[in-house]
Amino acid sequence: MSYEMIALLMFASMMVMLMTGQRVFAAIGFVAVISALLMWGDGGSDMAFSAAMKLMKWYPLLTLPLFIYMGYMLSESGIAEDLYKMFHVWMGPLNGGLAIGTIGLMVVVSAMNGLSVAGMAIGASIAMPELLRRGYDKIMVTGVIQAGSSLGILVPPSVVMVLYSMIARQPVSKLWMAGVMPGLMMATLFVIYIVVRCRLQPEMGPALPAEERKVPWSEKVALLSAGILPLLIFFSMTGAFLLGYASLVESAAYGAAAATLAALFKKRLTRKVMDETLKKTLVISCMFMWIILAALCFGAVFDGLGAVRAIEGLFVDQLGLSPWQILIMMQLSYIIMGMFLDDTAMLVIVAPLFIPLVGALGFDLVWYGILYTITCQIAYMTPPFGYNLFLMRAMAPPEISLGDIYRSVIPFVIIMAAALIMIMVFPQIALWLPQTYFGK
Numbered sequence: 274m275s276y277e278m279i280a281l282l283m284f285a286s287m288m289v290m291l292m293t294g295q296r297v298f299a300a301i302g303f304v305a306v307i308s309a310l311l312m313w314g315d316g317g318s319d320m321a322f323s324a325a326m327k328l329m330k331w332y333p334l335l336t337l338p339l340f341i342y343m344g345y346m347l348s349e350s351g352i353a354e355d356l357y358k359m360f361h362v363w364m365g366p367l368n369g370g371l372a373i374g375t376i377g378l379m380v381v382v383s384a385m386n387g388l389s390v391a392g393m394a395i396g397a398s399i400a401m402p403e404l405l406r407r408g409y410d411k412i413m414v415t416g417v418i419q420a421g422s423s424l425g426i427l428v429p430p431s432v433v434m435v436l437y438s439m440i441a442r443q444p445v446s447k448l449w450m451a452g453v454m455p456g457l458m459m460a461t462l463f464v465i466y467i468v469v470r471c472r473l474q475p476e477m478g479p480a481l482p483a484e485e486r487k488v489p490w491s492e493k494v495a496l497l498s499a500g501i502l503p504l505l506i507f508f509s510m511t512g513a514f515l516l517g518y519a520s521l522v523e524s525a526a527y528g529a530a531a532a533t534l535a536a537l538f539k540k541r542l543t544r545k546v547m548d549e550t551l552k553k554t555l556v557i558s559c560m561f562m563w564i565i566l567a568a569l570c571f572g573a574v575f576d577g578l579g580a581v582r583a584i585e586g587l588f589v590d591q592l593g594l595s596p597w598q599i600l601i602m603m604q605l606s607y608i609i610m611g612m613f614l615d616d617t618a619m620l621v622i623v624a625p626l627f628i629p630l631v632g633a634l635g636f637d638l639v640w641y642g643i644l645y646t647i648t649c650q651i652a653y654m655t656p657p658f659g660y661n662l663f664l665m666r667a668m669a670p671p672e673i674s675l676g677d678i679y680r681s682v683i684p685f686v687i688i689m690a691a692a693l694i695m696i697m698v699f700p701q702i703a704l705w706l707p708q709t710y711f712g713k
Contacts, residue, residue, distance in 0.1 A: 279308070279312070280626075283304055283305075283308050283571075283574070286304050287300050287301060287304045290303065290304065296563075298560075298563035298564045298566065298567040299567075301564070301567035301568060301570075301571050302321070302563075302566065302567035302570055302571070304571070305320070305321070305567065305570040305571040305573075305574050306318070306320070306321050306570065308574050309321070309570075309573075309574050312574075317574075320570055320573045320574060321570045323573065324566055324569035324570040324573060325566055327569055328562065328565055328566050328569060331439060332522060334439075334562070334565075335522045335525070336430070336435055336521055336522055336525040337432055337435060337558055337561055337562075338554055338555075338558040339522070339525035339526055339528065339529045340430050340432055340435075340525055340528065340529075341432065341553075341554045341557050341558055342529045342532075342550060342551075342554040343506075343525075343528040343529045343531075343532040345549070345550045345553045345554055346529070346532040346533055346536055346546075346550045347503055347506075347532050347535070347536075349546045349549050349550050349553075350532075350535075350536035350539070350541040350542065350546050351539075351541055352502065352503050352532075352535055352536065352539065352541075354399055355496070355502070355503075356378055356381060356503055356504075357374065357375075357378045357399050357400060357403075358496055359496045359497055359501075360373075360374025360375070360377055360378055361374060361403070362492075362493055362496050363493065363496075363497070366480050366481055367468075367480055368468075368471040368472060368475050368478050368479065368480050369467045369468055369470070369471030369472075369477070369478030370478070370480060370481075371400075371403065371404055371407060371409065371478070371481075372404065372409065372413065372414070372417045372467050372471070372478050373464050373467055373468070374400075375396060375400040375404065375417050375418060375421055376417060376420070376421040376424075376460060376463055376464060376467070377421075377460075378396065378399075378400060378421070379393070379396045379400075379418065379421035379422045379424070379425065380421060380424045380425060380428060380456070380460055381503060381504060381507060393418060393419065393422035393661065393665065393668070396417075396418035396421060396422055397418060397665065397668035397669065398668070400414075400418060401414055401415075401418060401668075401669070401670075402670075404417075405670070407479065407481070408476075408479050409477070409478050409479070410476070410477040410478070411672065411673050411677060412677050412680055412681045413467075413470070413477050413478065413681065414681075415665060415669065415673055415677060415678050415681035415682075416681030416682050416683075416684065416685050417463075417467065417685075418665070419654055419661050419662075419665055419678075419681070419682055419685065420463050420654075420682070420685035420688075420689075421463070422661070423650035423653065423654065423661070423689070424456055424459055424460055424463075424650075426646055426649075426650070427452040427455055427456035427459070427643070427646055427647070427650075428452060428453065428456040428457075429449030429450070429452060429453065429511050430449060430510070430511060430524075430525070430528075431448075431449065431452060431646075432561070433646060433649075434448040434449060434452060434642060434646070436561070436565065437642045437645065437646075438642075439565070440568060440572070440628060441628045441638045441641075441642065443638050443639055443642065445521060446514065446515060446521070446707075446711075447639050447707040447711065448639055448642050448643075449511070449515070450515065450706045450707040450710055451639050451640065451642065451643050451703040451704060451706065451707050452643055452646065452703070453706055454702055454703060454705065454706055455643055455647065455692065455696055455702060455703050458692060458695075458702065459647075459688070459689060459692045462688045462691075462692060463685065463688060466684060466685075466688060470684075502535055503532075503535070506528060506531045506532060506535065507528075509527075509531070510524050510525075510527050510528035510531065511524065513527060515710070596634040596635060596636065599630070599634060600631070600634070600636065600644075600697075603623075603627050603630075603631075604644065604648045604693075606623070607623075607645065607648040607649060607652055608648060608651060608652040608655060609652075610623070610652065628641070637700065637704065639703070639704065639707060640696075640700045640703050640704055643696060643703040644693065644696065644697065647689060647692065647693045647696070648693060650689060651686055651689050651690060651693065654682040654685065654686050654689075655682075655686060656679045656682070661682075662675075662678050662679065662682070665678050666678055
C-alpha cells in the first residue's frame, strides 16, 4: 500500500470513529497506535510511550492549568461581573453602549481564561439577561455575545496558541504578540458595526433611561476601580513575560496567584468558589493533556510515513496547485470541520499534515497560526452545525430560537471573514508587532 493511501486510510478511520461519538483523544490516539503496530510491529508501540514522555517533559505545559485556573477564579468569584457593571455604568448612556461593553467584557474574560467558551458562558449568564431587560434586540444580543467570545483566543494569553506553539514548534511569545493587532482590529470592527447599526436603528440598542444615568461620580469611580482590577492582573502578567522579567510559566503562576489574592481581597474566596474553580480547572486541563498526547502520537506516525512530502507532491506536482490555492483549501477545510469539532480537536487532527506543509510552501508559521485561529472562530459561528451556535442555544432563554441564533451571526461572520482576508493579503497586520519587538 502506498504512503498516500495509508495516510488517507488513517484520516478516514479517525473521522469514522469521531462520527460514532468517541472522545476526540480516544479516536486520534487509537488510530495512531493501531497504525503504528500494523506498519512497524512491536516497535511501533514505543511511539505512544515516547509521545507521553515528550508531553511530560514539556515544561511550558504547566501554563495551561494555571491560565485556566486564573480565568475560572475570576469568573466564579464574581470579579468578572464587577467588570461588566463598570461597562454598564460608563457605556450605558450611548445607543448600543451595553453591547459595546459586552464585547469588552468577553474579550478580557476569554483572554484570561484562554478559551472562547468561558467568555460565552459569562456573556450568556451576566450580560444577556441585562441586555434583554433593557430592550435590546434579541438577535443583536445573541450575535454580540458569540462574536465577543470568539475574540478571546486571539488575545494573549491564549491556551489554543500555547497548543499551536507546541505542535508547530514556534515561540508562544511571538504567537501571542501576533494575535494582539488582529484581535484589536476585529474588536474595533465589531464596535463600529454596533455603533453604526444602533445609530441607524436606535431601537436595536436603546440607551439607558435618563433617571438611570444619574449615578454619583463617587459610585462611578468605585466601579471603575473594581473593574480595573482584572485588567491590571491581565496586563501585569502578560507584560512581565513580554518584557522578559518572568518566564511563561512564572507569568502564568503570577496570574493564578493574583486572581486568588483578588478574590481574597474582595472577601469572595469561599469554599464553594475554590471547589468549583479547582474542579473545572482539573477537567479542562486533563482534557487538553489527553488531546495533546494523542496528537503527538498521531504526528509521530505521520512523520514516519513521510506523508507530508507525499501530500505536498500530490498538490503541487500532480494537481499543479499554487501555494495560495493550497492555503485557501486548508482554510475551507477548517470551516467544514469546525461545524462538528472544537478548535483544539481540529488542530490536533490536521496539524501533522497542514503545519509542515505550510512551512514547506514557504509561509510563515506564526502568521498561519493567526489564520488558523480566526478561521476556527468563523467555523464555530457558521450555520447549520457551528459549535458555538449550539452552545448558545443551550445557554439562551427559551424566547431565542435556533433561527434567531443563525440570523444573529451573519453580520459578524462577514466582518470576521473580511478581517481574515485582510490579514492574508497584508501579513504585517499580524507580523509587525512580533517582528518589531523581537527585532530589537
